[in-house]
Amino acid sequence: MGALEVLVPSDAEPPAGHPASVVLVLGGAGFIGRHVVAALRARGLQVIVGSRRPHRRLRRHGFADLPGREAHLERLLDADDWRTLVEGCDVVVNCVGILRERGRETYDRVHHRAPAALAAACAARGLRLIHVSALGLEEPAHSRFLRSKHDGEAALRASGADWHIVRPSLLDGEGGFGARWIRRVARWPVHPLPPGASGRIAMLDVGDLGEAIANLALDAAPPVREHELGGLHVRTLGGHLAAIRALHAPAPARRLRIPDTLARLVAHVCDLFHVTPFSYGHWELLQRDNCPRENRLPALLGRAPRTIGVPAPAANATPEGFPIAPRTLS
Ligand SMILES: NC(=O)c1ccc[n+]([C@@H]2O[C@H](COP(=O)([O-])OP(=O)(O)OC[C@H]3O[C@@H](n4cnc5c(N)ncnc54)[C@H](OP(=O)(O)O)[C@@H]3O)[C@@H](O)[C@H]2O)c1
Numbered sequence: 001m002g003a004l005e006v007l008v009p010s011d012a013e014p015p016a017g018h019p020a021s022v023v024l025v026l027g028g029a030g031f032i033g034r035h036v037v038a039a040l041r042a043r044g045l046q047v048i049v050g051s052r053r054p055h056r057r058l059r060r061h062g063f064a065d066l067p068g069r070e071a072h073l074e075r076l077l078d079a080d081d082w083r084t085l086v087e088g089c090d091v092v093v094n095c096v097g098i099l100r101e102r103g104r105e106t107y108d109r110v111h112h113r114a115p116a117a118l119a120a121a122c123a124a125r126g127l128r129l130i131h132v133s134a135l136g137l138e139e140p141a142h143s144r145f146l147r148s149k150h151d152g153e154a155a156l157r158a159s160g161a162d163w164h165i166v167r168p169s170l171l172d173g174e175g176g177f178g179a180r181w182i183r184r185v186a187r188w189p190v191h192p193l194p195p196g197a198s199g200r201i202a203m204l205d206v207g208d209l210g211e212a213i214a215n216l217a218l219d220a221a222p223p224v225r226e227h228e229l230g231g232l233h234v235r236t237l238g239g240h241l242a243a244i245r246a247l248h249a250p251a252p253a254r255r256l257r258i259p260d261t262l263a264r265l266v267a268h269v270c271d272l273f274h275v276t277p278f279s280y281g282h283w284e285l286l287q288r289d290n291c292p293r294e295n296r297l298p299a300l301l302g303r304a305p306r307t308i309g310v311p312a313p314a315a316n317a318t319p320e321g322f323p324i325a326p327r328t329l330s
Contacts, residue, residue: 022088023217026050026071026118027095029057031176032132032168035210036093037063043214050085050096071096074109079120086121091128091217094118099145099177100274107148116155123161130164130216131156135228135290136199137167145281164216166209169230169290170240172308173206178277186244191253193238194263197286202230203240204297205306212300228292231305237286243309 023040027033028049040047047066051057054068069085073096076082086092098110115131122129137150156163172179185191212229216222235243238255245253267283270276297305 021090022046022048023091023093024048024050024069024086024089025093025095026073027097028093029054029061029063030095030097031173031179032171032206032209033093033095034061034063034175035173035206036095036213037066037210039207039210039214040217043218045214045217048089073114074104074106077109077113077117079117079124082118082121086118086125086127089127091130092118092122093130093132093213093217095132097132097149099277099279100271107144108151111145111148112151112155115152116159119156119159119161119163122163123159126162128162128164128217129156129159130166130213132213133165133167134285135167135169135230135292136285136288139288141281141284143279143281143284145279146284163225164222165226166213166216167226167228167292168209169202169204169292171206171209172203172231172244176206179206181277182240183244186241186253187248189251189253190256191238191241191245192256192258193241194258194260196260196263197237199286199288200234200236200291201240202232202234202291202295203308204229204231205308208297208301208305212297215300215302224296227296227300228294229297229300230292230295231297231308233308233310234291235309240309247309247311 023045025033025037025040025047028037028047029051033049037047037049049058049063049066049068050071051068052070052072054070058064058066058068071085076085094115096110098105098107101107119129119131121127131152133149133153134146137146137153141147141150153165156165170178170182172182208231209229212227216227233243242252264280264283267278267280270278271280
Protein backbone atom coordinates (compact mmCIF):
# COMPACT_ATOMS: atom_id res chain seq x y z
CA MET A 1 0.00 0.00 0.00
CA GLY A 2 1.26 3.43 -0.49
CA ALA A 3 1.09 6.95 -1.66
CA LEU A 4 -1.07 9.91 -0.99
CA GLU A 5 -4.41 8.99 0.53
CA VAL A 6 -6.13 12.39 0.37
CA LEU A 7 -9.12 12.33 -1.93
CA VAL A 8 -9.38 15.38 -4.13
CA PRO A 9 -12.81 15.91 -5.66
CA SER A 10 -13.02 17.83 -8.92
CA ASP A 11 -15.32 20.82 -9.41
CA ALA A 12 -17.96 18.77 -11.24
CA GLU A 13 -20.86 17.25 -9.31
CA PRO A 14 -21.83 13.61 -9.91
CA PRO A 15 -25.52 13.03 -10.68
CA ALA A 16 -27.79 12.16 -7.77
CA GLY A 17 -28.71 8.52 -7.11
CA HIS A 18 -25.63 7.00 -8.71
CA PRO A 19 -23.83 4.06 -7.09
CA ALA A 20 -20.32 5.50 -7.27
CA SER A 21 -18.60 8.15 -5.25
CA VAL A 22 -15.10 6.75 -4.77
CA VAL A 23 -13.68 4.69 -7.63
CA LEU A 24 -10.49 2.64 -7.54
CA VAL A 25 -9.02 2.36 -11.05
CA LEU A 26 -6.54 -0.50 -11.23
CA GLY A 27 -4.06 0.11 -14.04
CA GLY A 28 -5.23 3.74 -13.87
CA ALA A 29 -1.93 5.00 -15.25
CA GLY A 30 -2.13 2.77 -18.33
CA PHE A 31 -3.48 3.65 -21.77
CA ILE A 32 -7.14 2.82 -21.07
CA GLY A 33 -6.88 3.56 -17.35
CA ARG A 34 -5.72 7.16 -17.87
CA HIS A 35 -8.82 7.91 -19.93
CA VAL A 36 -11.07 6.23 -17.39
CA VAL A 37 -9.50 8.32 -14.61
CA ALA A 38 -9.92 11.55 -16.61
CA ALA A 39 -13.57 10.78 -17.42
CA LEU A 40 -14.40 9.86 -13.82
CA ARG A 41 -12.82 13.09 -12.54
CA ALA A 42 -14.69 15.13 -15.13
CA ARG A 43 -17.91 13.66 -13.68
CA GLY A 44 -17.01 14.76 -10.17
CA LEU A 45 -16.04 11.37 -8.75
CA GLN A 46 -13.21 10.75 -6.35
CA VAL A 47 -10.59 8.54 -7.95
CA ILE A 48 -7.86 6.37 -6.47
CA VAL A 49 -5.30 5.00 -8.92
CA GLY A 50 -3.98 1.47 -8.50
CA SER A 51 -0.50 0.89 -9.90
CA ARG A 52 2.64 -1.12 -9.23
CA ARG A 53 4.51 2.19 -8.85
CA PRO A 54 1.86 4.79 -7.96
CA HIS A 55 4.18 7.71 -7.06
CA ARG A 56 6.17 7.58 -10.28
CA ARG A 57 3.26 6.75 -12.59
CA LEU A 58 0.91 9.40 -11.18
CA ARG A 59 3.55 12.13 -11.52
CA ARG A 60 4.39 11.05 -15.05
CA HIS A 61 0.80 11.27 -16.26
CA GLY A 62 -0.16 14.53 -14.56
CA PHE A 63 -2.21 12.86 -11.82
CA ALA A 64 0.14 13.86 -8.97
CA ASP A 65 -2.82 15.32 -7.03
CA LEU A 66 -4.61 11.97 -6.97
CA PRO A 67 -4.25 9.31 -4.31
CA GLY A 68 -2.55 6.13 -5.40
CA ARG A 69 -2.50 2.63 -3.98
CA GLU A 70 0.20 0.13 -4.75
CA ALA A 71 -1.19 -3.02 -6.37
CA HIS A 72 0.68 -6.01 -7.80
CA LEU A 73 -1.99 -8.33 -9.11
CA GLU A 74 0.26 -11.39 -9.13
CA ARG A 75 0.37 -11.10 -5.31
CA LEU A 76 -3.39 -10.57 -4.80
CA LEU A 77 -4.76 -14.06 -5.31
CA ASP A 78 -7.13 -14.37 -2.32
CA ALA A 79 -10.16 -12.22 -1.61
CA ASP A 80 -8.65 -11.17 1.70
CA ASP A 81 -5.50 -9.86 -0.04
CA TRP A 82 -7.71 -7.11 -1.53
CA ARG A 83 -9.09 -5.88 1.80
CA THR A 84 -7.02 -2.71 2.23
CA LEU A 85 -6.89 -1.96 -1.49
CA VAL A 86 -10.65 -1.73 -1.93
CA GLU A 87 -11.29 -0.08 1.44
CA GLY A 88 -13.45 3.04 1.16
CA CYS A 89 -14.35 2.41 -2.49
CA ASP A 90 -17.78 2.02 -4.09
CA VAL A 91 -16.64 0.86 -7.51
CA VAL A 92 -13.50 -0.84 -8.78
CA VAL A 93 -12.50 -0.57 -12.45
CA ASN A 94 -9.93 -3.14 -13.51
CA CYS A 95 -7.90 -1.90 -16.50
CA VAL A 96 -4.90 -4.13 -15.76
CA GLY A 97 -3.49 -6.33 -18.48
CA ILE A 98 -0.13 -7.72 -19.51
CA LEU A 99 0.98 -8.39 -23.05
CA ARG A 100 3.80 -10.70 -21.97
CA GLU A 101 4.67 -12.66 -18.85
CA ARG A 102 7.58 -11.65 -16.63
CA GLY A 103 8.59 -13.81 -13.66
CA ARG A 104 5.65 -14.11 -11.26
CA GLU A 105 3.50 -11.87 -13.47
CA THR A 106 1.88 -14.72 -15.38
CA TYR A 107 -1.24 -14.50 -17.56
CA ASP A 108 -3.05 -16.82 -15.19
CA ARG A 109 -2.27 -14.75 -12.10
CA VAL A 110 -2.84 -11.29 -13.63
CA HIS A 111 -5.81 -12.00 -15.95
CA HIS A 112 -7.57 -14.80 -14.10
CA ARG A 113 -6.73 -15.56 -10.46
CA ALA A 114 -6.30 -11.97 -9.23
CA PRO A 115 -9.53 -10.72 -10.91
CA ALA A 116 -11.32 -13.78 -9.46
CA ALA A 117 -10.10 -12.87 -5.97
CA LEU A 118 -11.01 -9.21 -6.56
CA ALA A 119 -14.51 -10.21 -7.66
CA ALA A 120 -14.91 -12.26 -4.47
CA ALA A 121 -13.76 -9.26 -2.41
CA CYS A 122 -16.24 -7.00 -4.24
CA ALA A 123 -19.06 -9.52 -3.77
CA ALA A 124 -18.38 -9.66 -0.02
CA ARG A 125 -18.52 -5.84 0.26
CA GLY A 126 -21.28 -5.08 -2.25
CA LEU A 127 -18.97 -3.15 -4.57
CA ARG A 128 -19.47 -2.82 -8.29
CA LEU A 129 -16.63 -4.26 -10.38
CA ILE A 130 -16.06 -3.13 -13.96
CA HIS A 131 -13.58 -5.38 -15.70
CA VAL A 132 -11.92 -4.44 -19.01
CA SER A 133 -11.55 -7.53 -21.16
CA ALA A 134 -11.40 -8.11 -24.91
CA LEU A 135 -13.54 -9.29 -27.83
CA GLY A 136 -13.02 -12.63 -29.53
CA LEU A 137 -12.50 -14.73 -26.40
CA GLU A 138 -15.42 -17.12 -26.85
CA GLU A 139 -13.81 -19.09 -29.66
CA PRO A 140 -11.25 -21.76 -28.65
CA ALA A 141 -7.74 -20.30 -28.56
CA HIS A 142 -4.23 -21.75 -28.45
CA SER A 143 -2.81 -18.56 -26.93
CA ARG A 144 -2.50 -18.69 -23.12
CA PHE A 145 -2.91 -14.89 -23.15
CA LEU A 146 -6.42 -15.27 -24.63
CA ARG A 147 -7.33 -18.28 -22.50
CA SER A 148 -6.40 -16.45 -19.29
CA LYS A 149 -8.66 -13.54 -20.23
CA HIS A 150 -11.48 -15.96 -20.98
CA ASP A 151 -10.98 -17.63 -17.58
CA GLY A 152 -10.96 -14.22 -15.86
CA GLU A 153 -14.35 -13.42 -17.37
CA ALA A 154 -15.75 -16.79 -16.29
CA ALA A 155 -14.58 -16.18 -12.71
CA LEU A 156 -16.36 -12.81 -12.63
CA ARG A 157 -19.61 -14.34 -13.85
CA ALA A 158 -19.46 -16.95 -11.08
CA SER A 159 -18.56 -14.45 -8.34
CA GLY A 160 -21.93 -13.12 -7.25
CA ALA A 161 -20.54 -9.56 -7.38
CA ASP A 162 -22.15 -6.61 -9.16
CA TRP A 163 -19.84 -7.35 -12.06
CA HIS A 164 -19.68 -5.75 -15.51
CA ILE A 165 -17.44 -6.86 -18.33
CA VAL A 166 -16.41 -4.31 -20.97
CA ARG A 167 -15.00 -5.71 -24.22
CA PRO A 168 -13.60 -3.04 -26.53
CA SER A 169 -12.40 -3.69 -30.05
CA LEU A 170 -8.95 -2.37 -30.98
CA LEU A 171 -8.26 1.12 -29.62
CA ASP A 172 -6.87 4.24 -31.25
CA GLY A 173 -5.48 7.20 -29.33
CA GLU A 174 -2.33 8.98 -28.22
CA GLY A 175 0.09 7.01 -26.09
CA GLY A 176 -1.09 3.42 -26.42
CA PHE A 177 1.56 0.83 -27.25
CA GLY A 178 -0.53 -0.91 -29.93
CA ALA A 179 -2.13 2.31 -31.20
CA ARG A 180 1.31 3.91 -31.63
CA TRP A 181 2.47 0.94 -33.70
CA ILE A 182 -0.61 0.93 -35.90
CA ARG A 183 -0.21 4.64 -36.59
CA ARG A 184 3.49 4.09 -37.35
CA VAL A 185 2.97 1.13 -39.68
CA ALA A 186 0.13 3.01 -41.43
CA ARG A 187 2.68 5.63 -42.55
CA TRP A 188 4.96 3.05 -44.15
CA PRO A 189 4.82 3.04 -47.97
CA VAL A 190 4.42 -0.76 -47.87
CA HIS A 191 1.95 -2.58 -45.62
CA PRO A 192 2.96 -6.20 -44.98
CA LEU A 193 -0.29 -8.16 -44.58
CA PRO A 194 -0.91 -11.89 -44.28
CA PRO A 195 -4.13 -13.12 -45.95
CA GLY A 196 -5.15 -14.74 -42.66
CA ALA A 197 -5.52 -11.30 -41.03
CA SER A 198 -9.01 -11.12 -42.48
CA GLY A 199 -10.95 -10.53 -39.25
CA ARG A 200 -12.97 -7.34 -39.12
CA ILE A 201 -12.11 -4.74 -36.48
CA ALA A 202 -14.35 -1.91 -35.21
CA MET A 203 -11.57 0.40 -34.00
CA LEU A 204 -12.69 2.90 -31.38
CA ASP A 205 -11.29 5.95 -29.67
CA VAL A 206 -9.76 5.37 -26.23
CA GLY A 207 -11.29 8.63 -24.93
CA ASP A 208 -14.74 7.28 -25.84
CA LEU A 209 -13.96 4.08 -23.96
CA GLY A 210 -12.95 6.08 -20.86
CA GLU A 211 -16.22 8.02 -20.98
CA ALA A 212 -18.28 4.87 -21.53
CA ILE A 213 -16.71 3.19 -18.50
CA ALA A 214 -17.21 6.29 -16.33
CA ASN A 215 -20.89 6.41 -17.35
CA LEU A 216 -21.21 2.72 -16.51
CA ALA A 217 -19.75 3.39 -13.06
CA LEU A 218 -22.44 6.05 -12.57
CA ASP A 219 -25.36 4.04 -13.94
CA ALA A 220 -27.60 2.97 -11.05
CA ALA A 221 -29.05 -0.01 -12.97
CA PRO A 222 -27.26 -0.92 -16.20
CA PRO A 223 -29.60 -3.04 -18.38
CA VAL A 224 -26.90 -5.62 -19.21
CA ARG A 225 -23.68 -6.82 -17.61
CA GLU A 226 -21.59 -7.53 -20.71
CA HIS A 227 -20.75 -4.55 -22.90
CA GLU A 228 -19.18 -5.08 -26.31
CA LEU A 229 -17.89 -1.81 -27.70
CA GLY A 230 -16.71 -0.70 -31.12
CA GLY A 231 -16.35 2.35 -33.32
CA LEU A 232 -18.45 3.30 -36.32
CA HIS A 233 -16.33 1.80 -39.07
CA VAL A 234 -15.68 -1.89 -39.47
CA ARG A 235 -12.57 -2.72 -41.49
CA THR A 236 -9.92 -5.38 -41.70
CA LEU A 237 -6.49 -4.49 -40.31
CA GLY A 238 -5.41 -3.66 -43.88
CA GLY A 239 -8.43 -1.38 -44.27
CA HIS A 240 -7.64 0.46 -41.03
CA LEU A 241 -4.00 0.91 -42.03
CA ALA A 242 -5.08 2.31 -45.40
CA ALA A 243 -7.65 4.66 -43.83
CA ILE A 244 -5.19 6.02 -41.27
CA ARG A 245 -2.50 6.41 -43.93
CA ALA A 246 -4.90 8.35 -46.15
CA LEU A 247 -5.11 11.03 -43.44
CA HIS A 248 -1.38 11.75 -43.76
CA ALA A 249 -0.17 10.65 -47.20
CA PRO A 250 -1.64 11.34 -50.64
CA ALA A 251 -0.56 7.98 -52.14
CA PRO A 252 -1.91 4.68 -50.84
CA ALA A 253 0.60 2.15 -49.52
CA ARG A 254 1.42 -0.96 -51.51
CA ARG A 255 0.10 -4.13 -49.88
CA LEU A 256 2.79 -6.79 -49.52
CA ARG A 257 1.24 -10.22 -49.09
CA ILE A 258 3.24 -12.27 -46.58
CA PRO A 259 2.50 -15.93 -45.82
CA ASP A 260 0.43 -16.70 -42.73
CA THR A 261 3.16 -19.05 -41.49
CA LEU A 262 5.65 -16.18 -41.57
CA ALA A 263 3.23 -13.91 -39.66
CA ARG A 264 2.80 -16.61 -37.04
CA LEU A 265 6.57 -17.07 -36.76
CA VAL A 266 7.10 -13.31 -36.40
CA ALA A 267 4.47 -13.25 -33.63
CA HIS A 268 6.34 -15.97 -31.70
CA VAL A 269 9.66 -14.15 -32.18
CA CYS A 270 8.10 -10.90 -30.92
CA ASP A 271 6.81 -12.76 -27.86
CA LEU A 272 10.21 -14.33 -27.25
CA PHE A 273 12.07 -11.01 -27.35
CA HIS A 274 9.24 -8.86 -25.89
CA VAL A 275 9.25 -6.54 -28.88
CA THR A 276 6.35 -4.78 -30.65
CA PRO A 277 2.71 -5.27 -29.59
CA PHE A 278 2.35 -8.11 -32.13
CA SER A 279 1.94 -11.31 -30.13
CA TYR A 280 0.73 -14.82 -30.87
CA GLY A 281 -2.54 -13.96 -29.13
CA HIS A 282 -3.00 -11.00 -31.46
CA TRP A 283 -2.21 -13.15 -34.48
CA GLU A 284 -5.08 -15.42 -33.38
CA LEU A 285 -7.35 -12.41 -32.86
CA LEU A 286 -6.58 -10.98 -36.30
CA GLN A 287 -7.94 -14.15 -37.88
CA ARG A 288 -11.39 -13.72 -36.29
CA ASP A 289 -13.83 -10.83 -36.19
CA ASN A 290 -13.14 -8.31 -33.47
CA CYS A 291 -16.46 -6.48 -33.65
CA PRO A 292 -19.21 -6.14 -31.07
CA ARG A 293 -22.24 -8.33 -31.67
CA GLU A 294 -24.36 -5.51 -30.26
CA ASN A 295 -22.42 -2.27 -29.99
CA ARG A 296 -23.17 -0.75 -26.57
CA LEU A 297 -20.87 2.23 -27.10
CA PRO A 298 -23.46 4.74 -28.42
CA ALA A 299 -25.85 3.87 -25.58
CA LEU A 300 -23.16 4.19 -22.92
CA LEU A 301 -21.93 7.48 -24.39
CA GLY A 302 -25.36 8.91 -25.15
CA ARG A 303 -23.96 10.07 -28.49
CA ALA A 304 -22.30 8.71 -31.59
CA PRO A 305 -18.74 7.44 -31.11
CA ARG A 306 -15.86 9.39 -32.62
CA THR A 307 -14.75 8.21 -36.03
CA ILE A 308 -11.31 6.74 -36.70
CA GLY A 309 -9.49 7.15 -40.00
CA VAL A 310 -11.99 9.60 -41.48
CA PRO A 311 -11.00 13.15 -42.52
CA ALA A 312 -12.49 15.81 -40.24
CA PRO A 313 -15.14 17.31 -42.59
CA ALA A 314 -16.73 13.93 -43.24
CA ALA A 315 -16.55 12.90 -39.63
CA ASN A 316 -19.17 11.75 -37.22
CA ALA A 317 -22.74 12.35 -36.47
CA THR A 318 -25.63 13.00 -38.77
CA PRO A 319 -27.95 15.86 -37.71
CA GLU A 320 -30.06 13.18 -36.02
CA GLY A 321 -26.99 12.31 -34.01
CA PHE A 322 -26.52 8.54 -34.21
CA PRO A 323 -25.07 6.77 -37.24
CA ILE A 324 -25.00 3.74 -34.97
CA ALA A 325 -24.97 0.92 -37.48
CA PRO A 326 -21.33 0.19 -38.23
CA ARG A 327 -20.23 0.58 -41.83
CA THR A 328 -18.06 -2.11 -43.31
CA LEU A 329 -15.28 -0.65 -45.41
CA SER A 330 -12.44 -2.20 -47.38
N1 LIG B 1 -5.19 -1.29 -26.07
C1 LIG B 1 -6.12 -1.92 -26.76
O1 LIG B 1 -6.31 -1.72 -28.00
C2 LIG B 1 -7.02 -2.89 -26.06
C3 LIG B 1 -8.17 -3.36 -26.73
C4 LIG B 1 -9.00 -4.28 -26.09
C5 LIG B 1 -8.70 -4.71 -24.80
N2 LIG B 1 -7.56 -4.24 -24.17
C6 LIG B 1 -7.28 -4.75 -22.83
O2 LIG B 1 -7.34 -3.70 -21.89
C7 LIG B 1 -6.40 -3.90 -20.84
C8 LIG B 1 -5.54 -2.66 -20.65
O3 LIG B 1 -4.95 -2.33 -21.89
P1 LIG B 1 -4.04 -1.02 -22.07
O4 LIG B 1 -3.90 -0.83 -23.53
O5 LIG B 1 -4.53 0.08 -21.21
O6 LIG B 1 -2.65 -1.57 -21.49
P2 LIG B 1 -1.47 -0.76 -20.74
O7 LIG B 1 -1.34 0.62 -21.26
O8 LIG B 1 -0.28 -1.64 -20.81
O9 LIG B 1 -2.00 -0.67 -19.25
C9 LIG B 1 -2.08 -1.80 -18.45
C10 LIG B 1 -1.81 -1.39 -17.03
O10 LIG B 1 -1.81 -2.58 -16.23
C11 LIG B 1 -0.98 -2.35 -15.13
N3 LIG B 1 -0.32 -3.61 -14.75
C12 LIG B 1 0.39 -4.44 -15.55
N4 LIG B 1 0.81 -5.51 -14.85
C13 LIG B 1 0.36 -5.35 -13.59
C14 LIG B 1 0.46 -6.10 -12.40
N5 LIG B 1 1.15 -7.25 -12.35
N6 LIG B 1 -0.14 -5.64 -11.28
C15 LIG B 1 -0.81 -4.47 -11.29
N7 LIG B 1 -0.94 -3.69 -12.39
C16 LIG B 1 -0.36 -4.13 -13.52
C17 LIG B 1 0.06 -1.33 -15.54
O11 LIG B 1 0.06 -0.33 -14.56
P3 LIG B 1 1.41 0.15 -13.77
O12 LIG B 1 2.55 0.05 -14.76
O13 LIG B 1 1.09 1.53 -13.36
O14 LIG B 1 1.55 -0.80 -12.64
C18 LIG B 1 -0.45 -0.76 -16.85
O15 LIG B 1 -0.55 0.63 -16.79
C19 LIG B 1 -5.62 -5.15 -21.23
O16 LIG B 1 -6.18 -6.23 -20.56
C20 LIG B 1 -5.86 -5.27 -22.72
O17 LIG B 1 -5.76 -6.60 -23.16
C21 LIG B 1 -6.75 -3.34 -24.76
